[in-house]
Structures are given as C-alpha cells and as structure tokens.
Amino acid sequence: MNMMAREMIHSGSDVTATSVELVDVRKSFGAVEVIHGIDLTIPEGSFVVFVGPSGCGKSTLLRMIAGLEEVTDGLIAIKGREVTDLDPSERGIAMVFQSYALYPHMTVRDNLAFGLKMARTPAEEIAARVASAAGILKIEHLLDRRPGQLSGGQRQRVAIGRAIVRKPDVFLFDEPLSNLDAELRVSMRIEIARLHRELGNTMIYVTHDQTEAMTLADRIVVLRDGRIEQVGSPREIYQDPDNLFVAGFIGSPRMNMLSGAMEEEGHVRVAGQTLPAPVSAPQGETVTLGIRPEHLRVAGAGENGLPAQVDFSEYLGGTQYLYCTLSDGQAITAEHRAPGAIAAGTLVQLAWDVGEARLFDSQGRRLR
Amino acid sequence: MTITETMTHRPVRPADRSAEKAAAKLRRAARARTGAIAYHTAGAAIVLFFIAPFVIAGLSSFRNATEGQTAPLPPWPRAGFSVDSYRTLDTFGAGIWQHTVNSALVSLSTVVLTVVVSLLAGYGFSRYRFPFKNTLFVLIIATLMIPFQSILTPLFIILAKLGLNNSLFGLTLVYVTLQLPFSVFMMRNAFDAVPKEIEEAARIDGARDLRLLVRVLLPLVLPGAATVAIFAFLNAWNEFLAALVLLSSNEHYTLPVLMMAVRAGRLGAINWGAVQAGVVVMTVPCLFVFLLLQRYYMRGLMAGAVK
Numbered sequence: 001m002n003m004m005a006r007e008m009i010h011s012g013s014d015v016t017a018t019s020v021e022l023v024d025v026r027k028s029f030g031a032v033e034v035i036h037g038i039d040l041t042i043p044e045g046s047f048v049v050f051v052g053p054s055g056c057g058k059s060t061l062l063r064m065i066a067g068l069e070e071v072t073d074g075l076i077a078i079k080g081r082e083v084t085d086l087d088p089s090e091r092g093i094a095m096v097f098q099s100y101a102l103y104p105h106m107t108v109r110d111n112l113a114f115g116l117k118m119a120r121t122p123a124e125e126i127a128a129r130v131a132s133a134a135g136i137l138k139i140e141h142l143l144d145r146r147p148g149q150l151s152g153g154q155r156q157r158v159a160i161g162r163a164i165v166r167k168p169d170v171f172l173f174d175e176p177l178s179n180l181d182a183e184l185r186v187s188m189r190i191e192i193a194r195l196h197r198e199l200g201n202t203m204i205y206v207t208h209d210q211t212e213a214m215t216l217a218d219r220i221v222v223l224r225d226g227r228i229e230q231v232g233s234p235r236e237i238y239q240d241p242d243n244l245f246v247a248g249f250i251g252s253p254r255m256n257m258l259s260g261a262m263e264e265e266g267h268v269r270v271a272g273q274t275l276p277a278p279v280s281a282p283q284g285e286t287v288t289l290g291i292r293p294e295h296l297r298v299a300g301a302g303e304n305g306l307p308a309q310v311d312f313s314e315y316l317g318g319t320q321y322l323y324c325t326l327s328d329g330q331a332i333t334a335e336h337r338a339p340g341a342i343a344a345g346t347l348v349q350l351a352w353d354v355g356e357a358r359l360f361d362s363q364g365r366r367l368r
Numbered sequence: 369m370t371i372t373e374t375m376t377h378r379p380v381r382p383a384d385r386s387a388e389k390a391a392a393k394l395r396r397a398a399r400a401r402t403g404a405i406a407y408h409t410a411g412a413a414i415v416l417f418f419i420a421p422f423v424i425a426g427l428s429s430f431r432n433a434t435e436g437q438t439a440p441l442p443p444w445p446r447a448g449f450s451v452d453s454y455r456t457l458d459t460f461g462a463g464i465w466q467h468t469v470n471s472a473l474v475s476l477s478t479v480v481l482t483v484v485v486s487l488l489a490g491y492g493f494s495r496y497r498f499p500f501k502n503t504l505f506v507l508i509i510a511t512l513m514i515p516f517q518s519i520l521t522p523l524f525i526i527l528a529k530l531g532l533n534n535s536l537f538g539l540t541l542v543y544v545t546l547q548l549p550f551s552v553f554m555m556r557n558a559f560d561a562v563p564k565e566i567e568e569a570a571r572i573d574g575a576r577d578l579r580l581l582v583r584v585l586l587p588l589v590l591p592g593a594a595t596v597a598i599f600a601f602l603n604a605w606n607e608f609l610a611a612l613v614l615l616s617s618n619e620h621y622t623l624p625v626l627m628m629a630v631r632a633g634r635l636g637a638i639n640w641g642a643v644q645a646g647v648v649v650m651t652v653p654c655l656f657v658f659l660l661l662q663r664y665y666m667r668g669l670m671a672g673a674v675k
C-alpha cells in the first residue's frame with residue numbers, strides 16, 4: 001500500500017498548489033481505529049476548517065498532521081515532501097492550542113523566541129522576527145510580561161505570535177477560540193481572518209462552532225466518526241449537502257427532515273399531502289425531504305401548503321421561529337419574518353419553493 | 369431617611385451625613401488598630417517561641433572553657449564571648465572539619481542523585497505508557513511502609529558484598545534508596561500538573577529530550593524538585609542509625625555519629641560547650657538550605673491545592 005500511496009503524492013515542483021496531502025491516513029488507539037482512511041488534498045494558501053461532532057477525530061487528524069500523534073497507516077505530505085515520520089519541528093508547521101500552552105516561566109518575548117533559539121537562529125534575526133510578529137498582533141507592549149499577567153485574549157495572541165515567528169508553511173489551530181468569551185471570540189475570529197489575508201499561508205483550523213467554520217473557511221471538511229462526509233466551500237456545504245448528516249450538522253436551527261415516499265412522476269408524499277419533489281426517484285421509494293426553516297413561509301390566502309399546528313414561537317426581534325407539528329406528528333420549524341405574532345395553537349399552511357428543498361434516499365444520501 | 373425617599377432617587381446633600389461618615393471612619397480605624405496590635409503580638413510570641421532554641425544553642429556555644437564544663441544554665445556567656453567550645457569540639461574524632469565535609473559530601477550527593485533519579489522516574493511515570501505502570505508505582509510507594517531499621521542488616525550485608533561498607537558512597541546509596549519512594553511520588557505529581565500541551569508546543573518548537581526537560585519542564589516542576597531536595601538534604605544530614613551501623617572507621621563518621629561521641633563525653637564528664645557548638649554546626653546548614661529553597665518548597669507542597 002505504501003509504495004502506491006507514495007507515488008500518489010505529488011512531487012514538490014509540479015503541484016506548487018498543493019500544501020498538505022493526506023493519503024489513506026488511519027489512526028488506531030490500541031485496537032480501536034478512530035480515523036478510517038482519510039484522503040484529502042489541501043491547496044496552497046487555503047483556509048481549511050475541520051468540523052464535526054465531539055469525538056469525530058478532528059483533533060486527532062490535526063495532531064497527526066502536526067506530528068504529535070503517530071500515524072498508524074497512510075502518508076502525510078507537506079509541500080510535496082513526505083513528512084509522515086518526521087519530527088514536529090521539521091515539518092514546517094506551527095500549532096496554536098486551545099489552552100494556549102504558553103511557557104509560563106518565560107516572558108512573552110522568550111515565548112516567541114523559544115523556537116528560533118532552539119533552531120539556533122542568529123540573535124538579530126530573532127529580534128527582528130519577534131518584533132514583526134508582535135507588530136502584526138499588536139502585543140509590543142506585552143513583550144516583557146509573563147503569560148500569567150495576561151488576559152485570555154492576550155494569551156491567545158501570544159500563542160498565535162509564537163506560531164507566526166516560525167514562518168511555517170502551514171498553521172494548525174485546534175479550537176483556538178473556545179476558551180474565550182463570546183465577544184472576544186468574534187473579534188479574534190476577524191483577527192485570524194485578517195492574518196490569513198496578510199500572511200497568505202495555508203491554515204487548518206479545527207472547531208465545532210459552525211459560525212467559525214462558515215465565516216473563516218475557504219473549504220470546510222465535515223467529519224463524522226473518523227470519516228470525511230463532505231469537502232466543499234461553505235456555500236456548497238450549506239446549499240448542496242451530500243447527505244443528511246452534513247445537511248443537519250450545518251445550519252441553525254437545523255434543517256427540517258420530513259420523511260415521506262415518492263409518488264408518481266416528480267412528486268413526494270409527506271404528512272398526507274402530495275407535493276412537488278425537487279428531483280425524481282423511483283415511485284414508492286422512502287425518502288427524506290429536507291427544507292431549511294428560513295425557506296419555509298406561512299402561506300397566504302389561496303396558496304397551497306403543508307398544514308401545521310404552531311406549538312410555540314420564539315420571538316427574536318428581527319425574526320421569529322415557529323415550532324410546529326404536522327398532521328402525522330412530525331415536528332417542523334419555520335422562520336417567520338413578518339412582524340405579526342402567531343399564537344400557539346394556530347393552524348398555518350407552510351409553503352416553500354420547490355428549488356429550496358433537498359431530497360435524500362433512505363440511506364441518507366442526497367438524490368440529485 | 370424613609371423608604372420613599374430612597375426610592376425617588378433624590379440626591380442627598382453630602383453635608384447631611386459628613387458627621388456620621390467621620391464617626392464611622394474613626395470606628396473603623398480603631399478596629400483596625402486593635403486588630404493590628406493583636407496580630408503583631410501573637411506573631412511576635414510565635415516567633416519568639418520558634419527562635420528560642422536557636423538563640424539558646426547559639427549563645428551557650430560561645431561560653432568559655434570553664435563555663436563549658438557546666439550545664440548551660442543560664443544559657444549565655446557570663447565571662448565574655450569565646451570560641452573555646454568550638455576548639456574543644458575539634459578535638460573529638462578526626463576533627464570537626466573532616467566530619468562536616470563527610471556530612472556535606474554525603475548529603476549533597478544524596479540530594480543530587482535523588483533529584484536526578486526522581487526527576488527522570490517522575491517524568492517516565494507521568495508521561496509514558498508501559499505495562500504494569502501503576503502496579504510498579506504502587507509497589508514503589510508501598511516501600512514507604514517498611515520500617516527501614518528492619519532492612520538495615522540486609523543492607524549492611526549487600527554493601528559488604530559490594531565492597532561498599534564503611535564508605536561514604538555506600539552510605540549515600542542507602543540514603544538515596546530510602547529517599548526515592550517519596551521523591552518519585554512527589555515528582556510524578558509535579559509532572560502530572562504540567563499540561564501536556566506545553567510539552568507538545570515545545571516539541572513543535574524543536575526542543576527534544578534533555579533540552580525539553582531542562583529548558584521547559586524543569587522550571588515548571590521546580591517547586592517539586594526543591595521539596596525533594598530539601599527532604600533529601602535534611603534526612604541525609606540528620607540520619608544517625610544507618611551511618612552508625614554502616615560506617616566503622618573514625619575518619620568516615622558523619623556529624624550525627626560524631627555528636628554521639630561528644631554527647632557521651634570523656635571520662636564520664638560531658639563538655640556542654642562542645643555539645644552546643646556541635647548543635648550549631650549541625651543546624652546552620654539546615655537553616656541555610658531551608659531558607660534558600662523555602663519559597664519553592666511551599667509551592668511544591670501546595671501544588672494543585674489552589675488553581
């Protein structure tokens with residue numbers, strides 16, 4: 001396997017566009033395999049976000065790229081160079097940890113300089129690089145403090161600074177913002193996006209916050225149970241999910257998943273109603289019709305829709321969410337932008353444009 | 369002021385209440401003064417209580433030769449300061465200097481060996497996964513329950529077989545062995561308290577093996593290491609029984625063994641001045657080590673107690 005895989009790795013020169021490449025990467029802890037053969041190509045300069053539920057293997061995958069976790073099987077290449085068995089410091093990567101992981105006994109300056117000192121970089125160059133990183137992150141005034149004397153946001157800046165001074169090919173972030181409060185998280189998120197624009201390096205970012213994933217990523221990698229479910233731009237992931245898992249994982253409130261069955265040509269039967277289907281499938285097949293809450297509307301007079309009883313509504317100011325039950329007992333959530341209140345118990349007709357609905361087969365695969 | 373007044377947020381003119389405020393301020397000041405007096409009185413009493421033995425031993429070691437023949441009551445020199453007692457002390461054994469060097473050699477070697485071994489063992493127990501790790505660890509801790517007097521004879525035989533009886537190096541090995549269970553336990557805890565990510569960040573920064581240990585981890589476990597060092601030093605410095613049993617020639621004796629001879633006296637007469645001088649010689653290094661390392665020591669014992 002390894003010979004073949006080795007050939008699959010692009011040589012450095014011909015594809016300068018490839019930054020990180022994973023070939024059938026697997027990881028077992030003892031007898032338990034947690035990463036089941038990941039193939040992934042990450043283009044140079046892109047911002048890739050790994051998302052997925054807790055325990056799906058995001059951190060493990062990132063740590064394997066970093067070299068902190070041994071690879072059980074498969075190959076990893078960075079910039080066309082195979083690094084599977086190389087030491088973390090020799091891979092051209094830098095990592096920012098959720099817990100910051102600063103050296104508590106060193107000043108901020110020494111924290112930034114430590115890696116360069118280990119690499120025996122000349123002192124003038126260390127000073128120059130530290131100054132430049134501190135300038136980028138606006139932490140010049142903190143250089144002589146110790147990590148214990150910094151706020152959470154400042155610590156995270158230092159941790160990012162420590163990554164910058166290494167001038168890595170690839171930045172790795174493992175949930176860097178999850179220890180910060182909501183407001184700081186937003187500003188640091190914008191900061192990281194700016195950093196990516198300015199530095200242009202490849203960045204791989206692990207999070208389970210879908211807002212972070214949607215706003216930061218060029219490409220999102222959705223993982224589940226150690227497998228890739230879909231890779232795509234945020235737009236593709238949101239609008240064109242490959243399967244029920246991806247459709248349900250991205251988007252808040254969740255996409256409505258209505259179970260139904262195919263009827264005669266181009267129609268689907270849901271909750272006792274026959275509705276136009278977005279795509280056709282063999283008659284009688286069990287399907288799931290997915291429709292996001294924001295694509296549902298309360299039908300006006302004379303418009304056809306799915307009858308639903310409002311159980312309760314949430315008023316958020318700009319919009320309101322109606323939590324409803326269909327005639328066959330399935331739950332459905334609709335976003336209602338009109339200002340008028342809709343009382344619980346009201347019977348409404350929910351309508352949508354057929355182009356906004358997505359159809360999935362009984363295995364959860366997308367029908368196109 | 370009535371409730372309605374408060375509720376309507378009518379501003380209260382400062383003049384209204386300045387007298388009341390001044391009175392409250394006085395009351396607070398008086399209370400603070402009483403508190404401070406009580407605090408310092410109690411503190412001074414405790415300090416006196418703890419420092420008295422040192423002062424008594426110190427002063428009475430400076431009595432002259434004739435006073436030194438009598439019990440140290442009162443414990444201060446009445447006929448002027450003199451170093452006679454130290455001179456007398458020097459006539460015991462192979463000279464006080466020789467025995468102090470013996471003790472210092474044994475104690476410092478014990479400290480160095482114990483710290484190095486427990487640092488490595490603690491790191492291993494904390495970070496590596498290997499079969500029977502916990503069993504082994506419990507076994508090491510369990511040896512703390514064996515009274516060491518009971519293994520003195522076997523130790524003596526083993527050292528004799530190794531040709532290490534009656535040698536300071538052999539004695540050092542025994543002390544290190546006795547010191548290790550506690551020290552390994554201490555260092556494992558210290559390493560457990562260091563987040564794994566810090567080590568990983570250091571590995572990404574290119575620090576490996578010895579440099580990782582010395583540059584990154586050692587400063588983080590320094591409180592634990594200082595605690596281990598203090599205990600190793602004090603125990604080795606003060607140890608008597610093993611030294612008495614394992615050392616047989618005069619010039620190898622450590623200070624506690626020498627002190628036994630001084631305390632026993634000559635021809636039935638105890639030279640109290642020499643005893644007090646010996647006490648001072650034995651105490652000063654302990655004080656010195658403790659004062660040097662105490663700020664780390666406190667942190668080491670309290671590690672993890674407060675986050």
Ligand SMILES: Nc1ncnc2c1ncn2[C@@H]1O[C@H](COP(=O)(O)OP(=O)(O)OP(=O)(O)O)[C@@H](O)[C@H]1O
Nearest residue numbers: 029034052053054055056057058059060061207208
């Ligand atoms: N050192 C380890 N030993 C055994 N199993 C492990 C180890 N580290 C991770 N795992 C398992 O591997 C799987 C993936 O873990 P991982 O930490 O990569 O998840 P994650 O996607 O990062 O989750 P989270 O979002 O909670 O951080 C989990 O099932 C976890 O229990």
Ligand SMILES: [Mg+2]
Nearest residue numbers: 058059060174
């Ligand atoms: Mg994780």
